[in-house]
Amino acid sequence: MTYIPIIPAIIPKSREQIVALADRLSFAQELQLDVVDGVFVPTISWPYEPADEALSVKPQLDSYTLEVDLMVADPLSAATEWVIAGADMLVFHIETLSLEQFQTFAALTPVSVAVSAHGDTPLETLIAYAKDADYIQLMGIREIGAQGLPFDEDVLRKIAMLKERFPKKLISIDGSVNADTIVRLKNAGADRFVCGSAVTLQPDPEAAYYALAALIND
Numbered sequence: 001m002t003y004i005p006i007i008p009a010i011i012p013k014s015r016e017q018i019v020a021l022a023d024r025l026s027f028a029q030e031l032q033l034d035v036v037d038g039v040f041v042p043t044i045s046w047p048y049e050p051a052d053e054a055l056s057v058k059p060q061l062d063s064y065t066l067e068v069d070l071m072v073a074d075p076l077s078a079a080t081e082w083v084i085a086g087a088d089m090l091v092f093h094i095e096t097l098s099l100e101q102f103q104t105f106a107a108l109t110p111v112s113v114a115v116s117a118h119g120d121t122p123l124e125t126l127i128a129y130a131k132d133a134d135y136i137q138l139m140g141i142r143e144i145g146a147q148g149l150p151f152d153e154d155v156l157r158k159i160a161m162l163k164e165r166f167p168k169k170l171i172s173i174d175g176s177v178n179a180d181t182i183v184r185l186k187n188a189g190a191d192r193f194v195c196g197s198a199v200t201l202q203p204d205p206e207a208a209y210y211a212l213a214a215l216i217n218d
Contacts, residue, residue, distance in 0.1 A: 004186065004216045006209055007032050007067065009174065009196040012046040015056055022060040025199075027206045031064040032174070032194050035082075039073040040096055048072075054085035062086055067194075069116070069137070069174065072096065076105060083111055091116050091137050091174075094129045103132045114172065119152055127165060134169075136162055137194075140185070141175035151176040156188045163189040179212060186216045 008025050009032040012018045018033070025031060038044030047054055067089035068082045075096045082090065089112045092102055106113045115129040116137040130136050138158055141149040152175075159171055173185050174194035182193055195212060202208040 004213075005030060005192050006199065006213050007172075007192060007194045008199045008205065008209065009034055009069075009194045010200055011036065011043070011196070014046050014050065015052055018046070018057050019060050021200065022057075022064070025205060026063070028209060029065055030067065031061065032067040032069055033061075034069045034196070035072060035078065037072040037074075037078075040071050040093070043071075054078075054081045058086045065089070067091065069194075070096070076101060079105065079109070083109065087111055089114065092129075093117065094126060095121060099128055102129055106132045106134075116174070119154070123158055123161060127162070130162070130166060130169065135172060135191075136166070136169055137172040137174055138162070138190075139175045140173050140177055140181065149176060151181050156184065159185070159188040159190055177212075179215065182212055182215055 007030045008028050010018065010021055011034045034045065036043045036045045037048045046052060065088045066086055068087045069091040070078050071093060072078050073096060075092050079090050091114045094115050094117050112134040114135045114137045115126060115133045116139060117126045119139060138155050140155050141152050155173065162171055170191040171189060172192040172194060173190045177185065177193045177195045178198040185193065198212065199205050199208045
């Protein structure tokens with residue numbers, strides 16, 4: 001039986017927070033960093049504020065399979081920095097780069113790449129990019145760049161449609177993944193689950209993590 005993964009997610013406020021959470025979340029094998037630059041979406045995170053270098057957290061994050069969600073206006077520069085800093089997986093939001101730019105990067109990079117999109121972006125536009133992606137990230141929320149937002153029911157339809165179109169590609173869900181939604185998302189066909197507030201903001205993140213994992217793993 002294949003174990004369905006839960007991936008804790010952090011919108012980092014500082015290098016110190018990442019260092020602390022990297023230790024506190026050590027029960028997980030994978031970790032997602034959501035980096036936002038205050039341009040693509042209004043929220044801004046480390047390493048844009050305070051200004052810093054991605055490489056500064058490499059020692060703390062090397063033990064994880066590190067996924068970086070690039071919610072930034074210049075994702076190609078950020079992607080290059082995070083590959084150097086040890087990222088294993090990168091998520092590009094298709095509104096931030098052309099199809100040709102994504103295809104070129106995907107063909108040359110040594111890491112796994114995913115594509116994601118805003119709630120209002122047509123699914124056919126995402127599909128055009130997904131052909132050259134290793135996997136797909138769907139947002140469980142309409143607006144991105146924050147945690148704890150309400151669930152977007154339309155993601156269930158999108159999962160089913162993308163699974164029919166790309167049956168061999170993994171579909172990751174990010175946003176509003178919690179005890180109320182995770183089983184529905186799994187039943188719709190999702191393969192991996194990125195959890196922000198439902199894990200990292202809980203009093204006992206490890207207990208929250210394993211409680212969610214138990215809901216989708218027999």
